[in-house]
Amino acid sequence: MQRRFNPLEADAKWQRIWDEKQSFRADDTSDKPRSYVLEMFPYPSGRIHIGHVRNYTMGDVLARFRRMIGHEVLHPMGWDAFGMPAENAAMEKKVHPGDWTRSNIANMKAQLKRLGFALDWSRELATCEPDYYGQEQALFLDLYEAGLVYRKESAVNWDPVDMTVLANEQVIDGKGWRSGAPVEKRKLNQWFLKITQFADDLLDGLKTLDQWPEKVRLMQENWIGKSVGLQFRFKLDAPVGDITELEVFSTRPDTIFGASFAAVAADHPIALALAEKDANLAAFAEECRKTGTAAAEVETQEKKGYDTGLSVIHPFTGAKLPLFVANFVLMDYGTGAVMAVPAHDQRDLDFARKYMLPTPRVVSPDGEDTPVGDEAWTGPGALINSDFLNGMEIEAAKAAVIARAETEGWGQGTTVWRLRDWGVSRQRYWGTPIPFIHCDDCGVVPVPKDQLPVTLPEDVSFDIPGNPLERHPTWKHVDCPKCGKAARRETDTLDTFVDSSWYFIRFASQPDDKPFDKAVAEQWLPVGQYIGGIEHAILHLLYARFWTRALNYCGKIDVKEPFAGLFTQGMVTHETYKDPAGHWLAPQDVEKRGDSLVTVAGGEPVTIGRVEKMSKSKKNVVDPDDIIDQYGADAVRWFMLSDSPPERDLPWTASGIEGSWRFVNRLWRLFGEAGDQGEGGTNKGGEDRGGTDKALTRKLHQTIDGIAKDIEALSFNKAVAKIYELTNAIEKAGPSASRTDAIRALALLVAPMVPHLAEEAWSDMGCEGLIADAAWPPVDPAMLVEDEVTIACQVMGKLRDTITVPKGLPKDELERLALAAPNVARTLDGATPKKVIVVPDRLVNLVI
């Protein structure tokens, strides 16, 4: 055998064999237990980056492991292929978005193949192909029929130069990210999905997701933002136009007797109406709008208001409360108006202090009516100064006020959500066409399902700004399906988050004639383990949860939660380098000279910066292809799994990948020993010199057991450490049948992680079949128990000695042995312990 593992040969060979044998094809009809392992599918940007490699390696180890323990595994891959970068490329490079995307997919697929992932490529899909987005259109129509889709006028960010709608994150300092032109707010009729209809269920469902990170559940909970309270109307003391009442929402109706003023947002109808006749108010409102959006300054921003001169009438006391326009009231939350209770709300208090408004206390923790200082009291207590509420606790008082408001007819108990309906319209070309037709007579008409898919026209140009669908000469002109008269196609396309809201269902079942087969999909769903980046904690994961519920609501599938288990992996980071002029340097432009780093080009000194997420702008990137060329897929995979816990960031280092490469070769040599012995036919049954080695066998079984648990917990770094330990133990052990067995078992243990090497070793050792199809080695429970234990001998809690004894010795025996331990005896120096603590099989602590 060769002294060094040759990954260039071995990788390609086994990848070809796995392909030919369709080793990782998932069988829909299998009666084995099912495992659906899924990593978030990539956007086809053109190149795989190292973060993908980490993500997919983790999923791959789990998928391969699950196969070994006898599961039928679904581990698919596809492409989140619609979206803006393709249109940007079309504008910059004059390529069609489809051509650009498909060639990127081909490149990235080749890159993924080189890593030897156990993927079922027969289920590959790309969201930009009509056989996918056509089915998505069908589902969209189902949702429409179920009343979950509607149109409404809504403001968008409009770039007047590019003539396009921008996402919020494309607006930088109020300017378009590409054109630099000031962004305008435009009102457009847009398509919405009724995610708010499921707000309560989406919130409740979080409780059932016990295999999700707490952090993600919390983020979603905050995003959904449920507030329970009272919505009620204040009478105005004088009408504003035809407005006679002010509707407000409060989560603290119990404090209503502490209200000392009311406030509305600058965009509130009352403020707008008043501003028409009041230039000062108009100026103030304009100021609020400007600073209102600059999120970073909100913290330091001072509470400011404008006294309208109007008052509202307190529903219980009849008192007149002044009405302000205030910069801290938001138009798009609740009713855009608040009752202000300074004693029990910090914002209201800050405002009241500035404008010298009263701050009466109505909740008291101790029953005393102590004046309110600079901090509002938001804690528990009993109501005071509150008429019929006096003496009640907060919750009781809330209920009492809501009950009174409802019987008297001026308010009702209400729940307000932060979550908004999902606007899915995008005025762009490279997305799923929304399957509707606008008819002057019939209005908005759905495209009949037998006319789907509504495909994108191919002959489009990006030479001039705007939506190519809008200005295409023929595409949008169609006849109304209802009345047959000339009508227009909808030219908006769907948000790409719609595409990724159901791809995991399509992976589970992809018939030609419908989006999925209910029964087949339900056999696989929900996804058992979903792995991806934390950046999708809210939007993608929430939309997918909504979409699954929407399909459930339409009777399409009996699943509500799409992802039973979620894991968010850390980023791959790298040191950053700068030359003396302060320019970023790529790792390959830097070399070590003595103890310091210099530039390869000129030998100039290099400063080492922070370890940061790999990014092109900082040049601290490594290309997976280069690394695979140099070390092969297995060393890269091994490095991705080593050292750092998977949820934490992984610092990429040259010496780290070198270390992985060394280990791959260490395994290779070890397997070579067993292979060589096997060749002569002398060792196949393990009958060789030396007999058994119980300590090694025990170590082996402990390792098998430990690694299985580590992989299930996705603690790959711990599994890797255990492999190292076992390898060290095998190398140190003398020849024996146990050792040969251990080497063979080791191949199985590393098979999910370094599959090419494992296959090569497996065939060298003369074993049957593919290791990809082999079973995980069985654990003998008797071998998990040590028969000797090391006991820590402490005096006053300090370790003085250790003794090695048979497991299970009685307490008094342990005490006797500990007292006899030389270092213990010397430390005690004849003293008699006052107290002796004995923890069997663990330690003895002598207290003097």
Added chain:
RNA sequence: GCGGACGUGGCGAAACCGGUAGACGCAGCGGACUUAAAAUCCGCUUCCCGUUUGGGAGUGCGGGUUCGAGUCCCGCCGUCCGCACCA
């Protein structure tokens, strides 16, 4: 400001339910093999004192509970992430 996570050697980290802190890897140091280098193998490697046996300190800081605390409790400090005046 609110919410969350984290803080352990030169570095990445491990440590079960409160029971020998630093497994495993990287880097470093010493040695073997070699004409030499690479590769490989062996040994050392938390810090301080001591030639060794050994002793002292030590898990961000300050307290506490306990026979015993990286782990539990109280109070700080720092780093990172999320949200952003949500009534």
